[in-house]
Amino acid sequence: MPQSKPKLLSGGNPQIPKGYGDAPVQAYIAAMPGWKSAVGGRIDAIVEKAVPGVRKAVKWNSPFYGMEDDLWFLSFHVFARYVKVAFFRGASLEPVPPVASKSGDTRYFHIHEDDAFDEALFADWVRQASRLPGEKM
Helix, strand or coil: CCCCCCCECHHHCECCCCEECHHHHHHHHHHCCCHHHHHHHHHHHHHHHHCCCCEEEEECCEEEEEEECCEEEEEEEECCCEEEEEECCHHHCCCCCCEECCCCCCEEEEEECCCCCCHHHHHHHHHHHHCCCCEEC
Protein backbone atom coordinates (compact mmCIF):
# COMPACT_ATOMS: atom_id res chain seq x y z
CA MET A 1 0.00 0.00 0.00
CA PRO A 2 1.58 3.37 -0.97
CA GLN A 3 2.39 5.63 1.93
CA SER A 4 0.57 8.97 1.89
CA LYS A 5 2.51 12.20 2.04
CA PRO A 6 2.50 13.99 5.41
CA LYS A 7 -0.09 16.70 5.83
CA LEU A 8 1.26 20.25 5.57
CA LEU A 9 0.09 22.49 8.38
CA SER A 10 -0.19 26.28 8.21
CA GLY A 11 2.75 27.89 6.47
CA GLY A 12 3.68 24.54 4.89
CA ASN A 13 5.09 22.95 8.05
CA PRO A 14 5.02 19.13 7.72
CA GLN A 15 2.97 17.17 10.26
CA ILE A 16 5.33 14.36 11.30
CA PRO A 17 4.62 12.03 14.25
CA LYS A 18 6.79 12.53 17.32
CA GLY A 19 9.82 10.28 17.24
CA TYR A 20 13.47 9.99 18.22
CA GLY A 21 16.41 9.38 15.90
CA ASP A 22 17.37 10.25 12.35
CA ALA A 23 14.38 8.63 10.56
CA PRO A 24 11.67 11.07 11.71
CA VAL A 25 13.98 14.04 11.02
CA GLN A 26 14.65 12.77 7.49
CA ALA A 27 10.90 12.23 6.97
CA TYR A 28 10.29 15.84 8.07
CA ILE A 29 12.99 17.18 5.71
CA ALA A 30 11.63 15.13 2.79
CA ALA A 31 8.14 16.56 3.42
CA MET A 32 9.29 20.20 3.60
CA PRO A 33 7.75 21.96 0.57
CA GLY A 34 9.79 23.27 -2.37
CA TRP A 35 13.13 24.99 -1.73
CA LYS A 36 12.72 24.55 2.03
CA SER A 37 13.53 20.82 1.82
CA ALA A 38 17.03 21.61 0.50
CA VAL A 39 17.51 24.12 3.34
CA GLY A 40 16.42 21.50 5.88
CA GLY A 41 18.89 19.03 4.38
CA ARG A 42 21.71 21.58 4.59
CA ILE A 43 20.87 22.41 8.23
CA ASP A 44 20.83 18.70 9.11
CA ALA A 45 24.14 18.01 7.32
CA ILE A 46 25.87 20.99 8.96
CA VAL A 47 24.67 19.93 12.44
CA GLU A 48 25.78 16.31 11.89
CA LYS A 49 29.23 17.40 10.70
CA ALA A 50 29.70 20.04 13.42
CA VAL A 51 28.47 17.84 16.28
CA PRO A 52 29.38 14.16 15.85
CA GLY A 53 26.93 11.94 17.72
CA VAL A 54 24.19 14.59 17.88
CA ARG A 55 20.79 13.30 19.06
CA LYS A 56 17.76 14.01 16.90
CA ALA A 57 14.00 13.98 17.33
CA VAL A 58 10.81 15.38 15.87
CA LYS A 59 8.58 17.01 18.47
CA TRP A 60 5.73 19.46 17.93
CA ASN A 61 6.20 19.05 14.15
CA SER A 62 9.79 20.35 14.27
CA PRO A 63 13.20 18.64 14.18
CA PHE A 64 15.23 19.00 17.39
CA TYR A 65 18.97 18.48 17.94
CA GLY A 66 20.69 17.87 21.27
CA MET A 67 23.52 16.20 23.11
CA GLU A 68 21.22 13.92 25.11
CA ASP A 69 17.57 12.94 24.80
CA ASP A 70 15.16 15.71 25.79
CA LEU A 71 17.92 18.35 26.22
CA TRP A 72 17.98 20.36 23.00
CA PHE A 73 20.16 23.16 21.64
CA LEU A 74 18.51 23.77 18.25
CA SER A 75 15.33 23.21 16.28
CA PHE A 76 13.83 24.47 13.05
CA HIS A 77 10.34 25.05 11.73
CA VAL A 78 8.79 25.84 8.34
CA PHE A 79 6.90 29.08 7.80
CA ALA A 80 5.32 30.32 4.56
CA ARG A 81 8.26 32.51 3.51
CA TYR A 82 11.21 31.19 5.52
CA VAL A 83 12.70 28.45 7.69
CA LYS A 84 13.12 29.55 11.31
CA VAL A 85 16.08 28.10 13.19
CA ALA A 86 15.88 28.40 16.98
CA PHE A 87 19.03 28.38 19.10
CA PHE A 88 17.65 27.82 22.61
CA ARG A 89 20.70 29.40 24.31
CA GLY A 90 21.31 31.77 21.40
CA ALA A 91 21.85 34.85 23.58
CA SER A 92 25.12 33.17 24.69
CA LEU A 93 26.46 32.68 21.15
CA GLU A 94 29.11 34.89 19.52
CA PRO A 95 28.00 36.68 17.46
CA VAL A 96 24.42 36.53 18.71
CA PRO A 97 21.99 35.27 16.03
CA PRO A 98 20.05 38.21 14.60
CA VAL A 99 16.39 37.65 15.59
CA ALA A 100 15.28 38.16 19.20
CA SER A 101 12.70 36.01 20.98
CA LYS A 102 10.09 36.68 23.63
CA SER A 103 11.90 34.09 25.76
CA GLY A 104 15.15 35.53 27.08
CA ASP A 105 17.86 33.10 25.93
CA THR A 106 16.40 31.96 22.60
CA ARG A 107 17.59 33.62 19.40
CA TYR A 108 16.44 32.90 15.87
CA PHE A 109 18.01 32.76 12.45
CA HIS A 110 15.60 33.02 9.50
CA ILE A 111 16.50 31.54 6.11
CA HIS A 112 14.55 32.90 3.13
CA GLU A 113 14.63 31.37 -0.36
CA ASP A 114 17.17 33.73 -1.90
CA ASP A 115 19.26 34.47 1.21
CA ALA A 116 23.01 34.06 1.20
CA PHE A 117 23.67 31.40 3.83
CA ASP A 118 26.98 31.66 5.67
CA GLU A 119 27.49 27.97 6.42
CA ALA A 120 30.76 28.57 8.31
CA LEU A 121 29.07 30.99 10.73
CA PHE A 122 26.07 28.67 11.08
CA ALA A 123 28.36 25.69 11.85
CA ASP A 124 30.19 27.82 14.44
CA TRP A 125 26.86 28.70 16.12
CA VAL A 126 25.94 24.99 16.12
CA ARG A 127 29.25 23.99 17.74
CA GLN A 128 28.92 26.75 20.37
CA ALA A 129 25.28 25.85 21.08
CA SER A 130 26.09 22.16 21.49
CA ARG A 131 28.52 22.99 24.33
CA LEU A 132 25.90 24.95 26.32
CA PRO A 133 23.33 23.37 28.64
CA GLY A 134 20.41 21.99 26.63
CA GLU A 135 16.83 23.16 26.97
CA LYS A 136 14.55 20.48 28.47
CA MET A 137 11.51 19.87 26.28
